Amino acid sequence: MIRTLIVIPTYNEVGNLPGILHRVHNATGETDVLIVDDSSPDGTGALADQLASVDPRIHVLHRAQKDGLGGAYRAGFAWGLARDYDRLVEMDADGSHDPAHLPALLEALDDADVAVGSRWIDGGRAEGWPLHRRLLSRGGSAYARLMLGITQRDVTGGFRAYRADALREIDPTHLVSQGYSFQIEMLWRAANAGHRIIEVPITFVERLHGTSKMSSTIVTEALARVTRWGLARPLIRQILTFIGVGAIGLAVDVITFNLLRATILSPEAVPGGALAAKVISVTLAIVANWLGNRYWTFAEQRRSDVGREAVDFLLASALGGLASLVTLGVSHYALGLHTAIADNISANVIGLALGSAVRFITYREWVFAG
Numbered sequence: 001m002i003r004t005l006i007v008i009p010t011y012n013e014v015g016n017l018p019g020i021l022h023r024v025h026n027a028t029g030e031t032d033v034l035i036v037d038d039s040s041p042d043g044t045g046a047l048a049d050q051l052a053s054v055d056p057r058i059h060v061l062h063r064a065q066k067d068g069l070g071g072a073y074r075a076g077f078a079w080g081l082a083r084d085y086d087r088l089v090e091m092d093a094d095g096s097h098d099p100a101h102l103p104a105l106l107e108a109l110d111d112a113d114v115a116v117g118s119r120w121i122d123g124g125r126a127e128g129w130p131l132h133r134r135l136l137s138r139g140g141s142a143y144a145r146l147m148l149g150i151t152q153r154d155v156t157g158g159f160r161a162y163r164a165d166a167l168r169e170i171d172p173t174h175l176v177s178q179g180y181s182f183q184i185e186m187l188w189r190a191a192n193a194g195h196r197i198i199e200v201p202i203t204f205v206e207r208l209h210g211t212s213k214m215s216s217t218i219v220t221e222a223l224a225r226v227t228r229w230g231l232a233r234p235l236i237r238q239i240l241t242f243i244g245v246g247a248i249g250l251a252v253d254v255i256t257f258n259l260l261r262a263t264i265l266s267p268e269a270v271p272g273g274a275l276a277a278k279v280i281s282v283t284l285a286i287v288a289n290w291l292g293n294r295y296w297t298f299a300e301q302r303r304s305d306v307g308r309e310a311v312d313f314l315l316a317s318a319l320g321g322l323a324s325l326v327t328l329g330v331s332h333y334a335l336g337l338h339t340a341i342a343d344n345i346s347a348n349v350i351g352l353a354l355g356s357a358v359r360f361i362t363y364r365e366w367v368f369a370g
């Protein structure tokens with residue numbers, strides 16, 4: 001028989017606990033539940049003990065003080081793995097995770113190691129959530145996906161099921177997150193370990209009683225951790241450094257041009273000096289860009305043949321410039337958009353972005369592929 005444990009962390013959930021346990025057992029029958037309570041001042045722990053004393057399916061783990069969602073799950077999973085459960089589930093106590101989704105989540109484990117209850121795939125949604133929570137959740141998922149390369153849509157949700165062997169391999173005891181970033185860290189680890197992850201659509205509803213424990217500290221922790229983890233990934237670090245080097249190159253170009261025009265190549269001293277000033281400033285900017293990318297962005301993959309690398313760098317940079325020109329040509333001539341704003345958007349916004357993408361890819365895959 002497959003043994004399942006549902007881990008429910010609680011902090012001040014006295015109004016929600018009896019209802020959620022009743023609904024969990026209605027949905028799953030004999031499934032065991034572990035309540036991990038952090039000495040809730042409202043008496044949730046005592047109520048949990050009382051419910052456990054009359055129902056052998058209910059277990060309680062008391063922790064001395066409030067120590068975050070991540071800490072509660074780490075303790076709960078360790079408790080379940082030590083008792084050889086086959087499948088472990090995480091879910092909120094407040095009714096926002098509908099126990100009616102439990103059978104689908106558990107069934108998904110027939111074909112996967114991790115089943116993620118997802119609000120942001122077809123068929124899933126969040127009901128009654130204020131706009132700021134919706135934006136925070138979607139924005140957080142998008143940022144984590146971008147920084148960490150996670151492919152799932154709902155990265156922050158806390159309604160998931162794990163096969164015990166996968167959970168053992170992920171080894172939550174080594175996770176560092178205290179708050180909600182625990183969810184992101186778990187998913188990232190599972191994906192990195194090559195576990196099969198399936199998203200199952202869920203409807204998330206606003207909690208029935210009490211208040212959310214979401215705080216600015218929790219958001220800051222998640223943001224800081226995802227940024228730190230992301231920056232440790234070579235691709236993200238390279239993209240950010242490439243942008244930094246590009247900005248320095250632009251500054252060199254603008255500052256040099258204006259300095260020359262104000263001094264030795266002023267309009268009074270040299271009537272046709274603007275062109276010469278631009279040639280010098282652009283040349284210096286290209287050299288700054290090359291050195292910055294050679295010794296900083298792509299330092300670990302720079303070539304030993306410096307001359308060849310410099311020539312290829314010039315060619316790749318010209319290709320990037322060409323992308324901007326082609327964008328301008330398409331909008332100005334093919335689409336007939338002749339206003340100054342349209343020219344500026346196509347050349348300096350879309351063209352610049354496209355040109356930068358072309359340059360980044362060609363630098364990474366060809367110029368500095370030493």
Ligand code: GDD
Pocket residue numbers: 008009010011012013036037038066067068069072091092093094096137156157158159180183207211212213214
């Ligand atoms: N033991 C313990 N200790 N439990 C906690 C703690 C803690 O420090 N902090 C929160 N909990 C419990 C709550 O009592 C609840 O059962 C569950 O964890 C979720 O906390 P809420 O405060 O209700 O979370 P939420 O509704 O704002 O956030 C939901 O969305 C987040 C982002 O999408 C949750 O589903 C989170 O898991 C999710 O990351």
